[in-house]
Amino acid sequence: MQVVQKNITREEKRKQKLDVILRNAAKAFMDQGYYRTSLDDIAKMQNVTKPTLYYYIENKEDILIKCEEQALLRINTMIDSVINAQKSGFEILYDFIKGYIGLMTDDVIRCHVRHRGQMENEQAASNSIKNHKELEYRVREIIRIGIKDKSIRNCNSTILAILLFDSLNGITGWYKSDGQVKEDELTEEVLALVSGGVRVV
Amino acid sequence: MQVVQKNITREEKRKQKLDVILRNAAKAFMDQGYYRTSLDDIAKMQNVTKPTLYYYIENKEDILIKCEEQALLRINTMIDSVINAQKSGFEILYDFIKGYIGLMTDDVIRCHVRHRGQMENEQAASNSIKNHKELEYRVREIIRIGIKDKSIRNCNSTILAILLFDSLNGITGWYKSDGQVKEDELTEEVLALVSGGVRVV
DNA sequence: TTATAACGTTACCAAAGGGTAACATACACT
DNA sequence: AGTGTATGTTACCCTTTGGTAACGTTATAA
Structure with a gap:
């Protein structure tokens, strides 16, 4: 005992x-x-x-790798939780975006987003890229669900997934949790943009 | 002579x-x-x-600074050329996006996008940040024009400008001019996303 | 209590890399 | 032709820094 x-x-x-x-x-x-x-x-x-x-x-780069492990676990857990809901593809995408932005305040995740695929060790680098591709793939699947159930308009899901990911990851570069922009407001704007774009119909 | x-x-x-x-x-x-x-x-x-x-x-970092100078000149020239047209704010934004994506194939510009604000010399770093803020400001102005002439829906132009910029800058990370995705198709997807979002109305 | 493994320190090394001094050569201009 | 300036080279320095060896010290298990 x-x-x-x-x-x-x-x-x-x-x-x-x-x-x-x-x-x-x-x-x-x-x-x-x-x-x-x-x-x-x-x-x-x-x-x-x-x-x-x-x-x-093990060495300096191992910090990056361990951060990545932790980050991927948290991101994937988040995706798991949103993808299992009985909702339309668009709603799932909506939840994903919300969840992802929520994660962007965590330094470990930000670190991973900024440094992924940049390891000097080639094995580690290509593994990191592979890991991210898999995340991208999961988001693409969400979009596909939406296209199939007609809650998301027909589009190139591959490009869209990348664009969406990149725009969300860009947030790590400027967003400060203690800054002027409130997380809620930021989330609202992103959701509005992704949802309906900027054009007045 | x-x-x-x-x-x-x-x-x-x-x-x-x-x-x-x-x-x-x-x-x-x-x-x-x-x-x-x-x-x-x-x-x-x-x-x-x-x-x-x-x-x-002058030194290694000076390369970054000189790249930035060149990049800013080209980007600003491009903005000049689209902003002076007698068009709606939305159309100007549209042209800007098109032009900006076109610039993303240039290594000097990609280098600037990736390294801006990261100089070790504090003076250079803060100047670089200031430079980018000014670009951001110009895009914000385009959005404001669109909101005023009602071609762009009412939104937080500050956040939107940042989001847009980041998503476009993200392209530098993955887009290869010799790759699978054609520039035209990429541009189309971005424009469609920004314009109308992903939702089926 | 004592042996052993975990945890930590001091002191050091070797390599990389930014930057410079001193010296060589090519080229423009009188 | 000859002189100074632009352009390059070789050889070198010096700092930073990732990584390690060797040596304490604390705490766990018997």
Whole structure:
């Protein structure tokens, strides 16, 4: 009993520390960029020294990879939750957009969005690209559902999925949760744009 | 006469060489990223050595700045040409989008889009941000014209301008001029999305 | 209590890369 | 032709930084 308990505690602690590292690193990468952030910088945020980081990560790039894992998990979980609803394709897309914008305030996710596919390790880079393609594919499927049930107009679902993703990802570049633009208002505008465009009919 | 002629030739040559440097560097920055591209790499593309570059640029970051200058000039020229037409706000916006997508195939412009505001020199960075804000402002003005003449529905022009810009800039990340998606088709989809959204009325 | 694994530190290395000094050559202009 | 300036090169420096080795220290399990 106690054995297990204590093991869990230790593992939990470890996980939490890794989590803090990822969050801090992600924030620094967003603020100053990946290459302008040294491992010493990241270590200092944890009040540890650089070699300590290597107890939690394999190398610098591994931070990017671990952020990606976490980000993909959260994004996919969100998509799971919206896609299973018994709704029209358009409504599902609507929910997806809402959910995705909601995730954009998280530094780890922002970090992933900004750095995906940019790893120096080719294997990691192509894997990252593949991961994103799969996300894109899921959004494309949502659009296809909408086209089929006629809640979304007939369009090139591939291009549309990319465009939509890119415009949402662009938000990471400027949106500050403490800034002038309220998340609700932002969401409203995006939804209105995607939904009905800008033209007065 | 000949004096002037020869001077011009020399200056022209210089300008052209700088131009080649910028184009090659921009392409490399897009392919591998700014920090993964060394000045030696860039020099090699010109078949010169690194110190030679310093005859044309002040330092590495200066490449980014010079690319930005060139990009802004071209973008602003394009906006000038569409904004002066006697058309509705919506039509002007339409032309802007078309023109902007057309520019997205140019490496120097793509380089600027990807790296704007990221200079290490704070002065340069804030200037770059200011420059982009001004572009954004011009687009906002186009939207305002459309709202006023009722060709664009009433909306938050600030947010819309940013969203539009970001979605267009996102194109730089994936669009290859030799790829599957044709520029015309891409433009059509973007215009359709911005114009009427995805919803079937 | 004690052995062992987890966790952390100090001190260091090697490579990369931006930038420069000093020197060589080509070319324009008198 | 000859002189200065534009254009390049070789060789070098110096800082940054990712990564590691070797050495404590704390806490867990027997």
